[in-house]
Amino acid sequence: xEARDVLSSSRLAAALPRRLEAPSPRYGEKVIKGLLLTxxxxxxxxxxxxxxxxxxxxxxxxxxxxxxxxxxxTEWSPIIQPASFGVLPIVVGTLSVTFWGLLFAVPVxxxxxxxxxxxxxxxxxxxxxxxxxxxxxIPTVALGFFAFTFITPLLQDVWPxxxxxxxxxxxALAAGLAIGLLIVPIIASISEDAMSAVPGGLREGAYALGAxxxxxxxxxxxxxxxxxxxxxIVLGVSRAVGETMVVLMAAGSTPNFSFNPVESIQAxxxxxxxxxxxxxxxxxxxxxxxxxxxxxLFFMTLMMNLISIRLVRKYRxxxx
Amino acid sequence: xxxxxxxxxxxTAGARSTTxxxxxxxxxxxxxRGRIFYALLLFGLSLALxxxxxxxxxxxxxxxERFGVDLFTKLGSGFPENAGFQNAIxxxxxxxxxxxxxxxxxxxxxxxxxxxxxxGTRWWNRLIEVNIQxxxxxxxxxxxxxxxxFIVRGPLNLGFIVLAGSLTLALLVLPxxxxxxxxxxxxxxxxxxxxSLALGxxxxxxxRRQVLPASIPGIVTGVILAISRALGETAPLLLxxxxxxxxxxxxxxxxxxxxxxxxxxxxxFSRAQDExxxxxxxxxxxxxxxxIAMNSFAIWLRNRYEQKW
Numbered sequence: 001x002e003a004r005d006v007l008s009s010s011r012l013a014a015a016l017p018r019r020l021e022a023p024s025p026r027y028g029e030k031v032i033k034g035l036l037l038t039x040x041x042x043x044x045x046x047x048x049x050x051x052x053x054x055x056x057x058x059x060x061x062x063x064x065x066x067x068x069x070x071x072x073x074t075e076w077s078p079i080i081q082p083a084s085f086g087v088l089p090i091v092v093g094t095l096s097v098t099f100w101g102l103l104f105a106v107p108v109x110x111x112x113x114x115x116x117x118x119x120x121x122x123x124x125x126x127x128x129x130x131x132x133x134x135x136x137x138i139p140t141v142a143l144g145f146f147a148f149t150f151i152t153p154l155l156q157d158v159w160p161x162x163x164x165x166x167x168x169x170x171x172a173l174a175a176g177l178a179i180g181l182l183i184v185p186i187i188a189s190i191s192e193d194a195m196s197a198v199p200g201g202l203r204e205g206a207y208a209l210g211a212x213x214x215x216x217x218x219x220x221x222x223x224x225x226x227x228x229x230x231x232x233i234v235l236g237v238s239r240a241v242g243e244t245m246v247v248l249m250a251a252g253s254t255p256n257f258s259f260n261p262v263e264s265i266q267a268x269x270x271x272x273x274x275x276x277x278x279x280x281x282x283x284x285x286x287x288x289x290x291x292x293x294x295x296x297l298f299f300m301t302l303m304m305n306l307i308s309i310r311l312v313r314k315y316r317x318x319x320x
Numbered sequence: 321x322x323x324x325x326x327x328x329x330x331x332t333a334g335a336r337s338t339t340x341x342x343x344x345x346x347x348x349x350x351x352x353r354g355r356i357f358y359a360l361l362l363f364g365l366s367l368a369l370x371x372x373x374x375x376x377x378x379x380x381x382x383x384x385e386r387f388g389v390d391l392f393t394k395l396g397s398g399f400p401e402n403a404g405f406q407n408a409i410x411x412x413x414x415x416x417x418x419x420x421x422x423x424x425x426x427x428x429x430x431x432x433x434x435x436x437x438x439x440g441t442r443w444w445n446r447l448i449e450v451n452i453q454x455x456x457x458x459x460x461x462x463x464x465x466x467x468x469x470f471i472v473r474g475p476l477n478l479g480f481i482v483l484a485g486s487l488t489l490a491l492l493v494l495p496x497x498x499x500x501x502x503x504x505x506x507x508x509x510x511x512x513x514x515x516s517l518a519l520g521x522x523x524x525x526x527x528r529r530q531v532l533p534a535s536i537p538g539i540v541t542g543v544i545l546a547i548s549r550a551l552g553e554t555a556p557l558l559l560x561x562x563x564x565x566x567x568x569x570x571x572x573x574x575x576x577x578x579x580x581x582x583x584x585x586x587x588x589f590s591r592a593q594d595e596x597x598x599x600x601x602x603x604x605x606x607x608x609x610x611x612i613a614m615n616s617f618a619i620w621l622r623n624r625y626e627q628k629w
Contacts, residue, residue: 032524033437039429040438043452043498046491050462053469104367111364119361128365130619135372137545137615139552141582142379142604145589149597150378181371188368214354235457242459244555249589269461273555276464277563282473294465298458305457309450 054298057291064285070292076255076266078289079275085289087296089255093172093265097247098240100176100261101183105236108180109187110229116188117195118217129189136185144249147178152250165262170252173261178246183236190235194228194315195221227318231311238304242297244269268297379608383601391602396567396584400595405603408584410569411482411562412551415580418486418573419493419550424543427497431539434498435505436527456495463492464556472560480561482573485580488560489553493546500542504535537625544618548611554582563587581607 062070065085073086112132116125151174155167167173198221206220222229252264253274266274272290281287394404430452438445467488471478478484508531516526557563562583570576579587585603588596 026522029522029524033433036429036433036437039426040433040448042426043430043455043494044448046455046466046494047451049470050458050466053466053474054462057469108364108367111361112368115361115365119358126623128369130616131369131372133619134612134615135368137548137552137611138372138375139554139582139604139607139611141552141554141585141589142375142608145585145600145604146375146378148589149382149601150374181368181375184368184371212350212354214357215350218357238457238459242457242461244459244461245586248555249586269459269555272461272465273558276468276559291465291469294462298462301457301459301462302454305454306450308457309453 050298054291054295057288058295061285061288061292065292074257078286083285087268087293089257090266090268090271090293091296092257092259093251093255094241094247094267094269096172096259096261096265097176097179097251097267098237099259100173101179101240102233102237104177104180105183105187105240106233109184109232109236110191112184112188113191113195113229113232114217114222117192118213118221132185132188135181136189138182140182140243140245141249143178143182144175144246147174147246147250151177159262167262168252168264170250170254170264171262172251172265175247175249175251175267176261178250179240179243182243182246183239186239187232187236190232190312191225191229194225194232194312197228197315198224225315227311228315231308231315234304234308234311238301238308241304242269242301244273248273268293272297376608379601379604382598383603383605386598386602387605388602391606395569396565396579396587400588400593400599403588403596403599405581405584405606407566407569408579408581408603409606411485411566411578412581414482414570414573414578415485415489415557416547416550418483419490420543420547422487422490423494423497423546427494427543427546428501428539430494430498431501431505432527432532435502436523436531452495452498456499460492460553461555461559463488464559466491467556467560480564480577482570482576482578484560485557485562485578486573488556489550492553492556493550496546496549497542500545501535501539504538504542505531507538508534537621541618541622544614544621548614548618551614552582552607552611554580554586557583558586 070085070087072088073084074088075084075086076089077084112128116128120128148170152167152169152171155171155174159166202220202224203216206216211219247267248270251267251270253266253270254264255271256263256265258265272293275286275290391404392406392409394402395407396405397403434445434448438448440446440449467484470476471484471487472480476484476487478487512530512534513526516530517523521529557580561577562579564577564579565587566577566579568576570578581603585600585607588603589600
């Protein structure tokens with residue numbers, strides 16, 4: 001019985017054409033597909049090129065300077081003699097600026113996101129969202145200018161005495177606040193996206209149980225959108241760590257192993273910018289230093305980007 | 321409005337009034353807390369908007385004195401009263417021209433491949449996808465390092481010329497173009513493709529005649545936003561040659577040294593004289609006007625052509 005069935009079905013299959021194939025081989029289609037694939041592969045090639053161009057000079061750098069000495073040294077003066085290559089002061093500079101930026105951007109960005117997603121009428125949304133997008137499009141050189149010519153003088157004017165010394169003309173706080181302004185739109189738009197993806201049924205369920213609007217926003221929508229919110233903050237941190245012009249223009253270039261917001265510091269990106277604009281001959285250890293710092297910067301942001309990409313995918317999988 | 325029978329309307333009104341009576345009878349503390357929370361939200365949002373407004377006012381007040389035609393007619397100079405931005409504006413135009421030539425075909429091509437051909441479950445296609453998302457968030461100065469090591473020196477060895485700046489910025493904005501083009505292509509419903517394929521069109525004919533024309537507004541929006549990002553980008557150009565002080569207009573992308581508008585602004589900013597600071601502010605006004613116009617056009621385009629299928 002079974003054998004006969006198999007037999008008849010295979011005879012049937014032989015009678016029909018195997019697949020609905022095109023009458024001609026269509027080589028043109030295959031060539032086009034190949035060309036388009038090449039375009040997509042260029043992005044992989046870019047990543048490989050970045051890693052290679054950072055690694056090769058870094059290897060020659062680490063032949064002269066120990067990895068441990070580089071990562072945990074607390075004295076950074078690669079240009080001035082006696083040279084010292086402890087990267088911690090400029091890492092601390094970057095982290096300090098990032099911290100002050102987040103202190104501003106996280107509450108402001110989340111407030112904007114909650115308001116846009118839970119409170120705003122469609123008409124307000126249509127005006128406020130594009131305005132935040134304009135903020136995202138402000139060039140960083142303008143933000144650096146703003147930090148130097150406006151935020152720093154303002155801080156110096158209103159600085160209360162009990163906080164200690166007035167801010168220096170270059171200081172971590174002003175640069176941090178300007179960077180905060182830069183990452184507000186990132187945090188606001190990704191968080192708002194995550195909150196809007198929370199299904200309406202969850203909100204309506206909470207309202208039906210008598211919850212107030214604030215409770216729905218803070219106890220229902222916020223936890224449900226948490227992975228997206230965390231992703232937006234991580235991406236904001238990555239952006240703040242990699243920002244160059246603002247720290248170059250407003251935070252100064254004095255490597256300073258301290259979290260003091262009123263002092264001049266040097267961030268990792270600012271170091272690369274300063275050295276690259278000067279005349280440093282290639283092949284020297286000073287020249288290789290920018291690649292070693294760049295490599296560290298690349299890995300710091302890579303980790304954060306991967307975490308954020310994974311978190312965004314998570315909330316998309318849950319609700320979409 | 322649809323027609324409602326009188327009895328239905330009565331029932332709806334009754335239900336609404338009962339519900340609102342229940343709702344207004346919230347605990348007093350909840351009402352107050354809700355209001356404070358709402359005020360805090362508005363305060364946070366207004367901080368961002370006030371920051372934006374202050375930035376615009378600050379730049380306009382500082383730069384209005386020097387804002388005028390001679391910004392466009394004068395070249396870079398060692399004397400602030402003779403200095404302008406003409407060579408930097410030409411440099412920026414050359415760079416942006418190159419960026420468009422490189423990144424529009426490659427970006428749209430990659431987006432078509434990923435949306436129309438790639439099998440999303442295969443590991444290499446997922447790798448390309450994660451890779452593009454990561455590239456979009458790599459710090460811009462790292463692209464500068466790439467440009468310095470790979471394009472200016474190294475394998476391509478072009479030297480500090482306009483083309484090097486173009487290539488570096490093209491790589492920088494390529495992920496933005498790809499992501500935007502993919503969004504636009506994904507918004508085209510499958511039924512359009514199926515209809516075309518069912519009529520006997522090949523896959524490329526379907527893409528060429530149906531999918532691409534329908535997604536053009538979205539793609540153009542993404543390209544404009546990417547170009548405006550490239551226009552304002554300063555840090556990577558510092559590393560690939562724009563930081564040198566030049567006082568002539570570039571005439572060829574293959575041989576000439578160059579500078580760009582944002583880099584020239586930074587250059588003037590770094591000289592510790594007030595006249596130069598004013599000049600830098602005037603340059604920022606030029607850049608902000610162009611960028612805000614471009615971004616508004618892109619946003620308008622997106623809203624205008626936002627299509628519900």
